[in-house]
Amino acid sequence: MNRFGRKMLEHFPLEPQAVYLNHGTVGVTPRRVLEAQQAIRDEIERHPARYLLRELSGLTASSGLSQPRLRSAAQEVAEFLGARGEDLVFVGNATTGVNAVLRSLGLEPGDEILIANLAYGAVTNAAAFVARERGAKVVRLELPFPLADPGLYVEAVDQALTPRTKVAILDHITSETALILPLAEMAERARAKGVLVLADGAHAPGQIPLEIPALGVDWYVANLHKWAFAPRGCGILWAAPERQKGLHPPVISWGLDQGFTQEFDWVGTQDPSAYLAAPEGIRFMRDLGVEAMRQYNHDLAGGAAQMLMERWNLELPTPQSMIGSMVTLPLPQGLGSSPADAARLKDALLFEDHIEVPVMAIGGRLWARISAQIYNDLSDIERFAQALERRL
Ligand SMILES: Cc1ncc(COP(=O)(O)O)c(C=O)c1O
Numbered sequence: 001m002n003r004f005g006r007k008m009l010e011h012f013p014l015e016p017q018a019v020y021l022n023h024g025t026v027g028v029t030p031r032r033v034l035e036a037q038q039a040i041r042d043e044i045e046r047h048p049a050r051y052l053l054r055e056l057s058g059l060t061a062s063s064g065l066s067q068p069r070l071r072s073a074a075q076e077v078a079e080f081l082g083a084r085g086e087d088l089v090f091v092g093n094a095t096t097g098v099n100a101v102l103r104s105l106g107l108e109p110g111d112e113i114l115i116a117n118l119a120y121g122a123v124t125n126a127a128a129f130v131a132r133e134r135g136a137k138v139v140r141l142e143l144p145f146p147l148a149d150p151g152l153y154v155e156a157v158d159q160a161l162t163p164r165t166k167v168a169i170l171d172h173i174t175s176e177t178a179l180i181l182p183l184a185e186m187a188e189r190a191r192a193k194g195v196l197v198l199a200d201g202a203h204a205p206g207q208i209p210l211e212i213p214a215l216g217v218d219w220y221v222a223n224l225h226k227w228a229f230a231p232r233g234c235g236i237l238w239a240a241p242e243r244q245k246g247l248h249p250p251v252i253s254w255g256l257d258q259g260f261t262q263e264f265d266w267v268g269t270q271d272p273s274a275y276l277a278a279p280e281g282i283r284f285m286r287d288l289g290v291e292a293m294r295q296y297n298h299d300l301a302g303g304a305a306q307m308l309m310e311r312w313n314l315e316l317p318t319p320q321s322m323i324g325s326m327v328t329l330p331l332p333q334g335l336g337s338s339p340a341d342a343a344r345l346k347d348a349l350l351f352e353d354h355i356e357v358p359v360m361a362i363g364g365r366l367w368a369r370i371s372a373q374i375y376n377d378l379s380d381i382e383r384f385a386q387a388l389e390r391r392l
Contacts, residue, residue, distance in 0.1 A: 003288075004296045005377035011284075012375055019380045021357040024178070024203060024326045024371040027226045029281075036280035037231045040273040056272055057265035059255050069276060070265045076279040077224065077236060082211030088238045089264035090275040091249070094202040097221030097237035098123050098169075099250045100264075101198050102130040106246070109135030111166040114157075114195070116141040120175040123200055127169060139165070145362065146317030150182045158189040165195045170217070172201035173208070176360050178326035178369050179318060180208060187216045196243075203227060205236075206285060207294070207324045218243045227325065229281030231274040237264070293374055297325035300372035304381040305329050311385060325373065331359070331366040334392045342366050345391070353387040 012028045014020055020028065044051045054063045061068040067075070075085030091097040107113070113127045117140055124138075131138045141160045143153055157168065168190045172183045187197045197217040204210055206227030212220045220238040224230035239247055244260035255263035285293060305316045305327045312332050335345060339361045346359040358369045370381070 002296070004293070004374045006375060006379060008375040014375065015354075017354045019353070019355040019383050020373075021355065021370050021376065021380060021384060023373040024175075024226060024369065025358060027229070027232075028373070028375070029225070029231050030229050030284050032284055033229055033231060033277055033280045037273045037277035040276045041271070044271075044273070052269065052272075057255075057262070059258065059262050059266045068265065070272065071261065073276050073279055074261070076282065078238075080210075080228075080282045081205060081222075081236070081238070083213055083238055086261060087213075087241060087244070088236055089261055090272075090278075091221075091235045091237050091264065092233050093225070093235045094120075094200065094221050094223045095122050095126065096250060097219075097235055098198065098200065099126050100237060100247065101219045101221070101239075102126055102167075103250060104247045105130070105167060105196075107131070107134040107136040107166060110164055111136040112139045112162060112164045113137070114139050114141050114160055114165050114168040116143045116169075116171065116174075118143050118145060118174045118177050118179070119169060119171055120200065120202065123169060136166070137164075141168075145177050145179075148317060148319055150179075150319070150322055151185075154182055154185045154189060157186045161190060161193050161195055165190075165193070167196040167198055169198045169200060172199055172220075172222075173203040173324060173326070175202070176328065176358070176362070176367075176369060178203075178324075178328040179322045180324050181322075183217070184215045191216055202235075203324075203326070206281075206290075207297070207326075209294075212238050213240070219247075224278050224281060225274070228278070229284050230278040231281075234274040234278050288374065294325070296374060297372045298323065300376060300378070300381075301325055301327040301370060303378065304370050304372065307378070307381060308385055326369055326371045328367050328369040331368055331388065332392055333365060335366050335388060337361060337364050337366060348391070349384075349387055353383070355384055355387055357384060 011030050014028050053060050056069050058068045074088050078085040078088045115127050127138050170186050173180050190197045199217040199220045201220055201222040205222050218240050222236050224234045225232045249264050249267050251267045253267045255266050309316050314330050342359045342361045349355040
């Protein structure tokens with residue numbers, strides 16, 4: 001019998017009446033991880049100066065600990081991601097990691113930043129801001145959606161690179177369209193032309209197996225507070241060893257020029273408990289069985305798509321190989337077509353039916369992105385379907 005599904009809600013603080021199909025945007029933190037975080041906070045409060053100034057980061061550590069506490073947590077997280085602890089730092093979120101890399105790049109007038117139309121809006125804004133400051137140019141990589149062949153995305157990257165491209169920002173899993181992109185292949189094309197690659201893997205940890213160094217990218221930014229069950233405010237920035245020099249956090253503090261981990265491990269006084277509790281999120285997944293959990297989520301996303309497409313006589317354009325735990329699917333035409341229709345429907349589903357799901361307008365029709373998490377099952381999809389059909 002499957003142990004996943006709505007009965008898993010006992011492990012999460014989510015309201016029982018909520019149909020929560022948006023773990024991808026704002027993940028729900030398991031109770032066990034929140035308790036671990038609170039225990040860390042309690043320990044900090046027993047002696048904040050000892051904990052924060054003597055034990056937390058390598059910059060000031062003078063305690064008898066074998067390593068600073070942040071380094072131990074980074075080590076555990078890195079192992080989960082197939083990486084080395086010394087190449088990984090915590091950041092508050094993926095947006096912060098992207099800003100750190102882009103603002104450290106030393107772009108010159110005329111340099112180009114390549115970023116796809118399917119990229120996350122805040123990341124596109126960060127690229128636009130840095131380009132504006134430096135007289136550089138943002139070049140939009142047009143990736144068609146829908147598209148059935150991931151190989152065409154690789155070709156599109158190849159064709160958009162120019163002798164002026166300094167960095168390509170490539171998604172691992174796209175946000176609105178929820179596509180697993182062929183990141184390693186796209187990065188290889190960029191590398192072959194001497195272009196640096198900043199990978200946006202905001203949705204990847206926990207959702208898909210990861211061996212970051214094997215992807216052939218220069219920097220990899222990700223969130224642990226989405227699919228890796230860390231408390232909110234926990235992301236990572238991985239940098240290849242040769243890219244760590246000159247990489248600075250957006251907030252400069254005591255660690256300036258003291259080395260990659262020293263610099264990022266102290267960016268002013270903060271609550272480090274989300275970072276330190278991240279290993280508990282990984283332990284939660286391991287106790288459930290990481291592969292079993294991923295398989296369940298993938299099957300539920302795929303099963304939801306199949307059920308809804310058959311029911312509405314529509315076709316899902318995305319191949320199974322590009323779907324992880326999220327799927328973006330077309331909605332019946334009668335529900336509207338514009339961004340305003342999408343916004344109205346999304347709010348109506350939440351405020352009238354307790355259903356949280358992102359709805360967007362793409363190519364003149366409405367689409368919904370369903371996140372499948374271990375606390376969801378097909379009964380959630382059924383409620384979603386009925387709520388939409390009542391509005392047709
Ligand atoms: C692809 C992608 N990149 C970056 C982000 C930004 O994440 P955060 O708001 O945690 O910085 C998101 C958020 O959903 C995302 O989907």
